[in-house]
Amino acid sequence: MATVAELMRANLLEVFNERDDERRAKAIAATYAADVEFADPEGVVTGHEDLNAKAKGLLEQSPGFVFAPAGPVLVNHDLGHLAWEFGPEGAPPVVRGIDVALVKDGLITKLYTMLLPA
Numbered sequence: 001m002a003t004v005a006e007l008m009r010a011n012l013l014e015v016f017n018e019r020d021d022e023r024r025a026k027a028i029a030a031t032y033a034a035d036v037e038f039a040d041p042e043g044v045v046t047g048h049e050d051l052n053a054k055a056k057g058l059l060e061q062s063p064g065f066v067f068a069p070a071g072p073v074l075v076n077h078d079l080g081h082l083a084w085e086f087g088p089e090g091a092p093p094v095v096r097g098i099d100v101a102l103v104k105d106g107l108i109t110k111l112y113t114m115l116l117p118a
Contacts, residue, residue: 001106005073007031008080008101011108016055017067028052033107040113064088070096078103083116 002010014027028048038045038054045054059065070083070093080101085093095115102110 002031004075004078004080004101004103007103007106007108008073008075008082008099009069011099011101011111012067012069012082012084015051016058018055019059021052021056024055025052028055031108032111033104033109036108036111038111038113041115062086065094068093080108 010027010031015024015031018024018027025048028051032048032051035047036051038051045051065087066089068085070085074081080103081098083098084096086095086097087093096118097113097115100112100114101108
């Protein structure tokens with residue numbers, strides 16, 4: 001069973017940073033509960049398919065951009081927090097944010113993404 005820290009890194013790097021549809025779908029199945037809820041400033045999506053579409057759409061509208069951790073994963077029991085950066089590879093980030101996730105039975109059940117002011 002994955003740790004909260006491992007799930008937070010997988011969420012950022014293996015799902016939202018993965019441009020290959022097949023690899024991203026496998027990572028989603030291993031990282032999130034089937035009924036996962038993902039909330040960001042644009043709205044809320046539920047389930048693997050909608051989360052996959054969200055990640056794919058974000059990557060498609062940002063060619064050449066990559067996510068990178070902006071610090072360590074912080075864990076408090078079943079709650080994980082990870083700051084991140086997003087921008088062109090090798091350049092300063094365009095967007096910064098944080099992910100907060102609730103984990104149950106080794107899977108992320110709720111994920112909240114907040115954008116940090118520029």
